[in-house]
Amino acid sequence: MTDSTRRRFLTGSLCAAGALAAGPAGFVREARAELEIDITRGYIEPLPIAITDFYGENRQTRSLGQDVAGVIRDNLRRSGLFKPIDQGAFIQSAEALRGGPRFQDWRLIDAQALVSGKAEQQADGRLRVQFRLWDVYAESQMIGKAYFTTPGNWRRVAHIISDAIYKRLTGEQGYFDTRIVYVSESGPQSRRTKRLAIMDQDGANHRYLTDGSNLVLTPRFSPTRQEITYVSYQGRSPRIYLFNLNTGQQEVLGEFPGMTFAPRFAPDGNSVIIALDNQGNSEIYVIDLRTRERRRLTNSSAIDISASFAPSGDRVVFNSNRGGSLQLYTMTADGSNVQRISFGDGRYSTPVWSPRGDMIAFTRQHQGTFYIGVMRPDGGGERMLAEGYRVEGPTWAPNGRVLCFFRRTRADSQGHYSSKLFTIDLTGYNEREVPTPQDASDPAWSPAIP
Amino acid sequence: MRFKFLTLFAAALLLAACETGPDNQANTGGSGQSRTASQSTGGADDLTGGGSGAGSGSVSSQNMAGPEPGTQEHLVVNVGDRVFFGFDEYQLSSEAQATVEKLAAWLKQHPSKQVTIEGHADERGTREYNLALGAQRANAVRDYLIVMGIDPNRVETVSFGEERPAVPGSNEDAWAQNRRAVFVVQGTPSS
Structure with a gap:
């Protein structure tokens, strides 16, 4: 499979059947036949994949092997690019698979790809998990790897294997071994309790980071460390804090004259770009995390907020109403060369540069509806991906192919509403809710966990 | 910051044009030793008045039924504790200006008091913009x-x-009431 066919496979709606026919691997040829059916809908038919329970010698490893395979199935299904085949249809057993796949058995059930694996306990107590990905039609192994970890860490192994499968079949980096930090919401609209919470990207391993005694907003991950930055109403005015996820320690970013908000880390993790409001005038600053010195980037009497660095670190996109309405602007990282990039109807805000650098996601409001959209950094190629009474705050998966955002319903006269997290592909397809124990807002996707 | 200067200048002009001072409500709730609202102090005098609120027409009362002077409740009864704004606007309407003028007079009557102004927005904007x-x-x-x-x-x-x-x-009614600035006498639990 060439890089170009991989990319076409992932972006589905853009691909032509003829281009996919060039793919050398058998399953791609088969996938082409199905893609032709849906191509007018601009939707990609998911690739049928058989993921067998990983084999285990004893009850414990057998159970772990089932759990690992279950997480892989869920990950790949949610990506929208794969259709895990019902295990009830499998002909060859997991035990028989140890001698190698009988490919005709898997072709019979229309599997294009096959995943087999094994879980075993090492003498030192560690868990060893191996997996193999097979091309059913080419009758060859595409990838095979083994991982060692503590048994309690089995979910992470399942995510790492999911990433490996995703990368091998799509050519894109996976995003399953990642986490999402967000604001958990509860209580009445007028006195909403908001807590920082963190979970795996699939909603597992959920835990709260703050107790709800202070209002918290807009957490964002460090690209380089197990650290987040967020806004908290601890004290008299909203201020930006840093939270070390390993130690649980929190510290205020610094003492500044006025309200600090809208933080995001620079790509190198060594500084934070923020908005500082001094007497009603918000400007964008960069705070060096070692010296805590601040450098001002904007200087206008208008609102300048919500800045986000390009992954290269040399440019910044931000939100301003300096032109009379709320729009997106880019500038070089020293504050020069400001250019407006949004020109559609309505108001634009919360720009976030893709980790790939090729797109900027944003929130747009027009005629009473909110949209999540993307555009190129030069403002071209604008597309709306999701809409609702209130959708806001897109955040990129580290591969730049999937976005997470929150969607809030209208509140009734008692102030009841729901707010939930969703993911959606860059193509605008495959919108899915991310389960959270309570209402949720302000998601931030972690970088790929190192 | 030029816009700020212009704003202040315009406000000062407007103030100087006032024929009468802030239209304070008759204060029936004051205790005997507290100064109550002045009816006759000119707005321009207020600017240099040192915040004492002194002037003719002070009314002392022995009625103890009302709120304690200088408290949040006292502010609410005598001034009101909030002003409202248009959608996506932060300029004070003439009605809001009148309320803030009353707040200024109240603060002059209670020179030991400090106030926190809470700014609020309706939900029709992104979180950071609304901040x-x-x-x-x-x-x-x-x-x-x-x-x-x-x-x-x-x-x-x-x-x-x-x-x-x-x-x-x-809905429109909720949004209109949520686009507001609220005056909170310091020492009062805030929202």
């Missing part, structure tokens, strides 16, 4: 208080953005 807009609204009130002669050190601002709506619901 900035709330800050603009709170500071519009603060700026006008300063024009009215209030010591800037007595007035703090805080923006709650859209986080603390006064009225639940997603």
Whole structure:
């Protein structure tokens, strides 16, 4: 499979059947036949994949092997690019698979790809998990790897294997071994309790980071460390804090004259770009995390907020109403060369540069509806991906192919509403809710966990 | 910051044009030793009045039924504790200006009191924009208080953005009441 066919496979709606026919691997040829059916809908038919329970010698490893395979199935299904085949249809057993796949058995059930694996306990107590990905039609192994970890860490192994499968079949980096930090919401609209919470990207391993005694907003991950930055109403005015996820320690970013908000880390993790409001005038600053010195980037009497660095670190996109309405602007990282990039109807805000650098996601409001959209950094190629009474705050998966955002319903006269997290592909397809124990807002996707 | 200067200048002009001072409500709730609202002090005098609130027409009363002077409740009864804004706006309407003028007079009557101005927004904007807009609204009130002669050190601002709506619901009436700046006498539990 060439890089170009991989990319076409992932972006589905853009691909032509003829281009996919060039793919050398058998399953791609088969996938082409199905893609032709849906191509007018601009939707990609998911690739049928058989993921067998990983084999285990004893009850414990057998159970772990089932759990690992279950997480892989869920990950790949949610990506929208794969259709895990019902295990009830499998002909060859997991035990028989140890001698190698009988490919005709898997072709019979229309599997294009096959995943087999094994879980075993090492003498030192560690868990060893191996997996193999097979091309059913080419009758060859595409990838095979083994991982060692503590048994309690089995979910992470399942995510790492999911990433490996995703990368091998799509050519894109996976995003399953990642986490999402967000604001958990509860209580009445007028006195909403908001807590920082963190979970795996699939909603597992959920835990709260703050107790709800202070209002918290807009957490964002460090690209380089197990650290987040967020806004908290601890004290008299909203201020930006840093939270070390390993130690649980929190510290205020610094003492500044006025309200600090809208933080995001620079790509190198060594500084934070923020908005500082001094007497009603918000400007964008960069705070060096070692010296805590601040450098001002904007200087206008208008609102300048919500800045986000390009992954290269040399440019910044931000939100301003300096032109009379709320729009997106880019500038070089020293504050020069400001250019407006949004020109559609309505108001634009919360720009976030893709980790790939090729797109900027944003929130747009027009005629009473909110949209999540993307555009190129030069403002071209604008597309709306999701809409609702209130959708806001897109955040990129580290591969730049999937976005997470929150969607809030209208509140009734008692102030009841729901707010939930969703993911959606860059193509605008495959919108899915991310389960959270309570209402949720302000998601931030972690970088790929190192 | 030129716009700010112009704003203050315009406010000062407007103030100087006032024929009469702030239209304070008759204060029936004051205790005997407290000064109550002045009916006759000119607005221009207020600017240099040192915040004492002295003037003719003070009314002393022995009625103890009303709120304790200088408290939040006293402010609510005698001035009101909030002003409202248009959609996506932070300029004070003439009605809001009149309320802030009353607040200034109240602060002059209670020179030991400090006030926090909370700026709020309705939910029809993104969270970060609403924080900035709330800050603009709170500071519009603060700026006008300063024009009215209030010591800037007595007035703090805080923006709650859209986080603390006064009225639940997603409708025009709720939004109109949530686009507000609220005056909180310091020492009072805030929202």
